[in-house]
Amino acid sequence: MKEEIKKLLQIIPHSPGSYQFYDKNGEIIYIGKAKNLYKRVSSYFLNKKNVSPKLKIMVPQIVDIKYIVVDNEVESLILESQLIKKHKPKYNVLLKDDKKFPYFVVTDEEYPRVIVARKANKNLIKGKYFGPYTDIRAMHATLEILQKIFLLKKCKTPKFNSRPCLYYDLGQCLAPCQKLVTTKEYDKIVRDVELFLQGKQKELIKILKSKMKNYSMSLEYEKAGKMRDAILDIEKTLEKQKVIVESKNTNEDYLAIINDKNSYCACIIEIREGRLIAKKDFEFMKYTIQDEKEVINAVIREYYALLQDSNIPKKIFITSMIDEVEIYNEWLSKRLGQKVKIALPATKKQKEIMELAEKNAELNMDKIRLKEIVEIQNDYNEIGSYIAEKLNLKSFPHVVECYDISHIQGTNTVASGVCFVNGEPKKSLYRRYKLKTIQKGEVDDFKSLREILTRRFKRIIDKGEKAPDLIIIDGGKGQLSGVFEVMKNMGLDLDIVSLAKREEEVFVPEKKEPVIFPFNSPSLHFFQRIRDEAHRFAITYHRKLRGKNTFK
Numbered sequence: 001m002k003e004e005i006k007k008l009l010q011i012i013p014h015s016p017g018s019y020q021f022y023d024k025n026g027e028i029i030y031i032g033k034a035k036n037l038y039k040r041v042s043s044y045f046l047n048k049k050n051v052s053p054k055l056k057i058m059v060p061q062i063v064d065i066k067y068i069v070v071d072n073e074v075e076s077l078i079l080e081s082q083l084i085k086k087h088k089p090k091y092n093v094l095l096k097d098d099k100k101f102p103y104f105v106v107t108d109e110e111y112p113r114v115i116v117a118r119k120a121n122k123n124l125i126k127g128k129y130f131g132p133y134t135d136i137r138a139m140h141a142t143l144e145i146l147q148k149i150f151l152l153k154k155c156k157t158p159k160f161n162s163r164p165c166l167y168y169d170l171g172q173c174l175a176p177c178q179k180l181v182t183t184k185e186y187d188k189i190v191r192d193v194e195l196f197l198q199g200k201q202k203e204l205i206k207i208l209k210s211k212m213k214n215y216s217m218s219l220e221y222e223k224a225g226k227m228r229d230a231i232l233d234i235e236k237t238l239e240k241q242k243v244i245v246e247s248k249n250t251n252e253d254y255l256a257i258i259n260d261k262n263s264y265c266a267c268i269i270e271i272r273e274g275r276l277i278a279k280k281d282f283e284f285m286k287y288t289i290q291d292e293k294e295v296i297n298a299v300i301r302e303y304y305a306l307l308q309d310s311n312i313p314k315k316i317f318i319t320s321m322i323d324e325v326e327i328y329n330e331w332l333s334k335r336l337g338q339k340v341k342i343a344l345p346a347t348k349k350q351k352e353i354m355e356l357a358e359k360n361a362e363l364n365m366d367k368i369r370l371k372e373i374v375e376i377q378n379d380y381n382e383i384g385s386y387i388a389e390k391l392n393l394k395s396f397p398h399v400v401e402c403y404d405i406s407h408i409q410g411t412n413t414v415a416s417g418v419c420f421v422n423g424e425p426k427k428s429l430y431r432r433y434k435l436k437t438i439q440k441g442e443v444d445d446f447k448s449l450r451e452i453l454t455r456r457f458k459r460i461i462d463k464g465e466k467a468p469d470l471i472i473i474d475g476g477k478g479q480l481s482g483v484f485e486v487m488k489n490m491g492l493d494l495d496i497v498s499l500a501k502r503e504e505e506v507f508v509p510e511k512k513e514p515v516i517f518p519f520n521s522p523s524l525h526f527f528q529r530i531r532d533e534a535h536r537f538a539i540t541y542h543r544k545l546r547g548k549n550t551f552k
Contacts, residue, residue: 005045008065012038015069018079020087022064029061030091033080035073035324041065058091073327074334081305093284093298102139103131104197110183111153111176112190114146130197132306133278147172149230150193198310202273205231250274252315254345255299256357257292258365264295265368267361268303269353270313281364293322300328300342309335316342317350319358366518380423383522387470390515390523391508393495397470398422401429401456402530404474405448406538415452416538419468420530431456432541446482449473453483457490471496474531477507477514484509499527 012019017037021030034040044059070076084092105117108126116139117125133139147154151174154167164180167173174181174189195204212227254269268280282303284295296318304312312332322328325342332340345354384397400420405413419429433452453473459465471494473479480498487494497515498507504524505514517524 002063005062005065009038009042009045012041012065012067013069014038016071016073016076017067017069018076018083019065019067020083020089021058021062021091022066023061024063026064028087028089030058030089031080031083031087033073033076035076035327037067037069041067054091073324074331077301077327077331078305081301085302085305093294094302102133103129104133104139104143105129106190106194106197111186113153113156114143114193116140116143128194129308130194130311131308132303146193146196150189150196152189152193153177198272251313252317252353253313254317254350254353254357255296255319256354256361257295257319258358258361259292260365263365263368264292265361265365266295266299267357267364268299269357269360271353272313279360281360283364283368291320293320296320296322304332309337312336312340314338314340316340317345317354318342319344319354363516363518366521383423383526386523387526390517391470391495391497391506393470394493395469395495397495399466399468400470400472400530401468402472402474402534403449403452403456404531404534404538405445405452406535406541413448414538414541415448416534416541417452417456418530418534418537420526420533423526425533430537432537445475446479449475449479450482450486454486454490457487457492460492461490467492467494469495472527472530473498474501474534476500476505480507480509499531504528 014036016033016035018031018033019037019041020028023029032040044055044062068079070079084094088094103117105115105125105127107113107115108128112127115125117129131139146152151172153176154173155165155177164175164178165173168175168178168180174186176183176186192204192207195207208227208231212224212231215221215224215227250271250273252271254271256267256269258265258267264284266282266284268282269276270278270280280303282299284298300316300318300322304316312335314336316332321344322342328342329340332342345351387393388396398421401417402420403415403417405415413435415433415435417431417433419426421429433455435448435451437447437451453471460467473483473496475498477498477500480496483498484496487496496509499505500507500514503514504527505516506527507514517527
């Protein structure tokens with residue numbers, strides 16, 4: 001240990017607070033919190049045998065230590081979060097650019113509007129903030145629903161002094177600027193908007209039904225009709241939200257973490273009033289992270305710091321229990337004004353929802369990996385490697401063959417086999433097949449595929465033709481099972497899969513569930529490209545034969 005560090009450790013107090021490690025350039029490289037600053041900071045410099053890779057790299061770089069003492073552990077957590085956001089040290093786990101996460105703001109004006117803010121800055125835009133939203137598309141879809149149902153003011157300032165603007169004429173605004181709605185009525189609508197944004201749609205529906213009844217009893221049928229339409233629109237929104245928990249009072253978050261080669265993805269599933277209302281994705285790529293607990297700490301510390309106090313759920317379920325969980329519980333409970341508990345899923349239902357969160361985190365990891373592939377110009381080495389890993393292939397798919405059947409109601413049934421080498425078509429290896437076992441008028445794609453693959457396998461066995469690294473057939477699980485059985489009976493052990501058109505699912509032999517490649521991924525595009533080429537080649541041959549038979 002350096003002499004300077006020894007001297008610094010001697011004066012660090014046994015108090016709660018936040019500590020900052022500096023390197024030789026005077027930059028903060030790590031920020032932490034502690035119940036006891038002396039014990040926590042000293043622990044970094046003990047001669048431990050099992051030290052994490054991050055500490056092996058970071059600790060030798062520390063040349064100075066500073067700290068800020070606070071009154072209790074919760075304050076140390078808040079301070080740590082604020083300092084990390086400000087300085088963004090390279091050895092802290094950070095949410096990827098939280099400035100990207102926008103909010104809804106119900107503005108603090110005489111007649112409030114709902115607007116989108118890029119970040120929570122109450123000095124810049126005054127009002128109530130709801131969010132953050134990690135899915136921008138879903139956020140704008142929600143904004144459309146709000147504008148359709150509640151008809152709040154859209155203009156910052158009135159465009160006309162003497163008459164309402166076009167939004168009023170289109171039935172998209174109540175024209176408060178022209179006093180066509182009272183301040184009291186408008187404030188009630190604003191409160192309804194806030195209920196909607198808090199995920200309390202069922203409570204909102206009760207209020208709107210009561211309003212509709214009152215309007216009807218007072219013979220204000222036009223207003224009652226508008227309430228009815230708003231209720232129907234909200235109920236349609238609720239229909240799209242999957243019922244997860246039977247209890248209507250269930251407000252929970254499920255935080256799942258997925259790890260792949262030192263990169264992490266986190267997913268939060270939000271349950272409000274028993275319904276799954278939102279999904280939040282976060283990524284931590286190419287970090288030197290000790291374990292997933294670091295990521296869980298980062299998400300709870302940073303994401304929940306961004307949330308409005310009223311939006312914090314009563315329960316947060318996580319995949320691994322973190323240290324000092326009581327501090328986080330106390331911090332979140334104080335903010336919500338009710339008891340908040342961070343826990344592991346215990347019941348069968350809780351574990352099922354956590355599995356759903358994990359599945360979404362895995363899909364996000366796939367999307368990120370594929371984005372990396374696109375960034376290196378769709379290099380087939382990356383695409384092929386991804387396919388090999390995803391399908392657990394025996395070898396890299398240098399040579400890929402794809403087979404398809406073509407006929408019209410059993411007439412002129414033909415098949416095609418196309419071949420791609422390193423991602424590009426090799427037309428000299430294309431093959432066309434006339435079916436020998438199919439009778440005229442017979443429609444049997446299962447039988448047709450078994451025949452042409454039997455003929456292909458025989459050429460590999462009898463003539464010593466080079467076997468492909470991967471065979472793709474156009475079809476579903478049934479077609480694949482039939483061809484796989486033929487291959488095994490002939491003593492071959494090749495990688496073979498099928499691509500089903502309906503959902504673009506890839507089926508693997510002897511596995512019940514299909515493999516799903518992310519939409520718009522280069523790997524799925526490769527499968528679609530070779531499948532479409534096989535189909536084109538089969539159709540061309542079928543038309544040629546049909547043309548010949550027409551003139552016989």
